[in-house]
Amino acid sequence: MSGSRSLGRNSIGWLLPVLIVVGWEIASRAGVMSPNVLPAPSAVAEAFWRLTLSGELIRNIGVSTARALSGFAIGGAIGFVLGLANGLSTLSRGLTDTTLQMIRNIPHLALIPLVILWFGIDEEAKLFLVALGVFFPIYVNTLLGIQSVDPQLVEMGRVYGMDRSALFFRVILPGALPAIFVGLRYALGIMWLTLIVAETVSASSGLGYMAMQAREFLLIDVVVLSIVIYALLGKLADSLARLLERLSLSWHPAFQNA
Amino acid sequence: MPAASLAAVRSFVASPQAQPTQANESRRAFAFKGAGKRFGDKVVLDGIDLDVPVGQFLAVIGKSGCGKSTLLRLLAGLDRPTAGSLTFDVKEAGGAEDDGHSRSRFMFQEPRLLPWASVVGNVEVGLTGIASGAEARDRALAILGEVGLADRADEWPSVLSGGQKQRVALARALVGHPRILALDEPLGALDALTRIEMQQLLERIWITQKFTAVLVTHDVAEAVALADRVVVISGGRIALDLDVPVARPRRRGSAELAHLEGRILDQLFG
Numbered sequence: 001m002s003g004s005r006s007l008g009r010n011s012i013g014w015l016l017p018v019l020i021v022v023g024w025e026i027a028s029r030a031g032v033m034s035p036n037v038l039p040a041p042s043a044v045a046e047a048f049w050r051l052t053l054s055g056e057l058i059r060n061i062g063v064s065t066a067r068a069l070s071g072f073a074i075g076g077a078i079g080f081v082l083g084l085a086n087g088l089s090t091l092s093r094g095l096t097d098t099t100l101q102m103i104r105n106i107p108h109l110a111l112i113p114l115v116i117l118w119f120g121i122d123e124e125a126k127l128f129l130v131a132l133g134v135f136f137p138i139y140v141n142t143l144l145g146i147q148s149v150d151p152q153l154v155e156m157g158r159v160y161g162m163d164r165s166a167l168f169f170r171v172i173l174p175g176a177l178p179a180i181f182v183g184l185r186y187a188l189g190i191m192w193l194t195l196i197v198a199e200t201v202s203a204s205s206g207l208g209y210m211a212m213q214a215r216e217f218l219l220i221d222v223v224v225l226s227i228v229i230y231a232l233l234g235k236l237a238d239s240l241a242r243l244l245e246r247l248s249l250s251w252h253p254a255f256q257n258a
Numbered sequence: 259m260p261a262a263s264l265a266a267v268r269s270f271v272a273s274p275q276a277q278p279t280q281a282n283e284s285r286r287a288f289a290f291k292g293a294g295k296r297f298g299d300k301v302v303l304d305g306i307d308l309d310v311p312v313g314q315f316l317a318v319i320g321k322s323g324c325g326k327s328t329l330l331r332l333l334a335g336l337d338r339p340t341a342g343s344l345t346f347d348v349k350e351a352g353g354a355e356d357d358g359h360s361r362s363r364f365m366f367q368e369p370r371l372l373p374w375a376s377v378v379g380n381v382e383v384g385l386t387g388i389a390s391g392a393e394a395r396d397r398a399l400a401i402l403g404e405v406g407l408a409d410r411a412d413e414w415p416s417v418l419s420g421g422q423k424q425r426v427a428l429a430r431a432l433v434g435h436p437r438i439l440a441l442d443e444p445l446g447a448l449d450a451l452t453r454i455e456m457q458q459l460l461e462r463i464w465i466t467q468k469f470t471a472v473l474v475t476h477d478v479a480e481a482v483a484l485a486d487r488v489v490v491i492s493g494g495r496i497a498l499d500l501d502v503p504v505a506r507p508r509r510r511g512s513a514e515l516a517h518l519e520g521r522i523l524d525q526l527f528g
Contacts, residue, residue, distance in 0.1 A: 152366070152368060152370050153370055153372060155336075155370075156366065156370040156383075157383075159334065159336065159364050160363075160383050160384060160386050160430075161386045161387045162383075162386050166386065170372065170375070170383075171372065174372070174374040175374075177374075249374075250414075251373055251374040251375075251414045251416070252373070252374075252416075253416045256414070256416070256417070
């Protein structure tokens with residue numbers, strides 16, 4: 001009963017995208033929309049099939065995904081560790097937080113010219129940008145999560161004899177987890193955004209590169225295909241994060257009876 | 259004076275299992291001697307002398323800000339006295355010694371349950387450093403049965419009512435068999451009917467487990483209904499130290515209790 005209801009609630013979100021695609025196809029076939037402006041969905045599907053057969057699409061998705069995930073792992077890990085350190089130690093926060101907040105206010109994409117000068121258009125440039133972009137949402141939310149842990153619970157843990165590690169793993173970390181997940185989902189969005197920009201500006205492989213190549217040859221169906229794939233990858237990453245969130249926050253009232 | 263009066267109180271006890279052993283009666287659980295606490299210039303407690311025998315149910319009453327919660331925090335080791343001393347009877351029945359604080363438990367005004375731990379997991383927090391694994395779970399389930407929540411063991415605290423949460427907190431405080439249970443207005447936030455239920459539960463468990471209970475409250479009726487002895491604190495000093503020689507089970511609203519309640523209220527507002 002509740003299973004079919006939640007299925008219904010999940011599928012209702014796909015209603016609008018499907019309607020848009022159908023309307024778009026009809027408009028293209030009726031000649032309202034010129035194929036030079038926006039190719040029909042069927043043309044994009046054809047491009048998808050063509051590039052899948054040639055192996056080009058899979059290879060570029062693989063390259064982009066590997067870049068995104070390794071940049072995310074580096075930036076996310078540093079952000080998480082610094083967030084923990086600054087949340088738990090006033091000395092560490094005093095030393096680093098001001099600097100980090102200053103750097104945070106620089107749009108990381110503004111560093112692209114500098115990054116190209118430093119790293120050229122190699123992998124390091126993209127890793128650096130993705131890691132930098134992902135770092136801040138994870139850092140800020142981990143810090144916020146730890147600072148917002150209920151001090152009454154921490155006092156309770158102390159009174160009941162928890163040592164430092166028990167206090168951290170049983171009280172502080174679980175209390176910070178909801179905020180850390182907000183940071184994670186936000187960081188995943190930044191991860192794709194940064195990668196697209198970096199690959200569009202300078203790359204010799206990957207989805208962004210594929211889209212730029214297609215633009216050179218006026219293959220507008222491939223350009224649109226790349227955009228659709230970005231949307232799907234972003235949605236996939238977000239869904240994975242939400243699944244993880246649901247599994248680890250099942251105690252949270254917001255995730256009960258869901 | 260306390261030991262003798264305690265014997266007098268105990269002689270009124272109806273249930274035979276509530277009769278403490280003779281050895282316990284003469285023993286002291288803890289004693290404040292000239293204890294004081296100041297925060298900066300502000301003197302919160304001053305010259306407190308309080309001798310509490312093992313197994314006594316002591317209620318501490320006072321207006322807001324009179325220092326009664328500070329007294330409890332000293333007892334629980336959350337603060338240290340700035341003057342005088344607090345001594346525990348450090349000899350266990352088996353002869354093992356500890357610092358007293360480690361065998362006392364604190365029950366807060368709020369339940370303070372970990373939202374991310376199941377009900378039984380929260381009770382197991384009370385066994386930190388005492389037991390772990392299957393043994394901790396078995397002991398936690400047993401005490402949950404005593405507070406009437408055995409069937410809720412695997413649920414999240416967020417689905418419990420306020421009274422049920424406070425019962426879980428009580429189970430957490432008692433699971434390690436403390437010698438002293440310090441209660442900081444734990445029933446203050448409950449509705450009147452749930453409160454009376456919780457008072458009866460607390461009394462029942464106190465009778466079976468024979469710990470020393472120190473209940474801070476500003477509900478005079480609650481104090482005389484539960485306690486063997488009521489101490490009124492005013493201006494950081496003990497203003498009244500009154501025995502409650504009324505047989506258990508006590509009938510709420512009886513003339514004896516009302517008379518004692520009147521004396522305490524006179525002291526507070528007279």
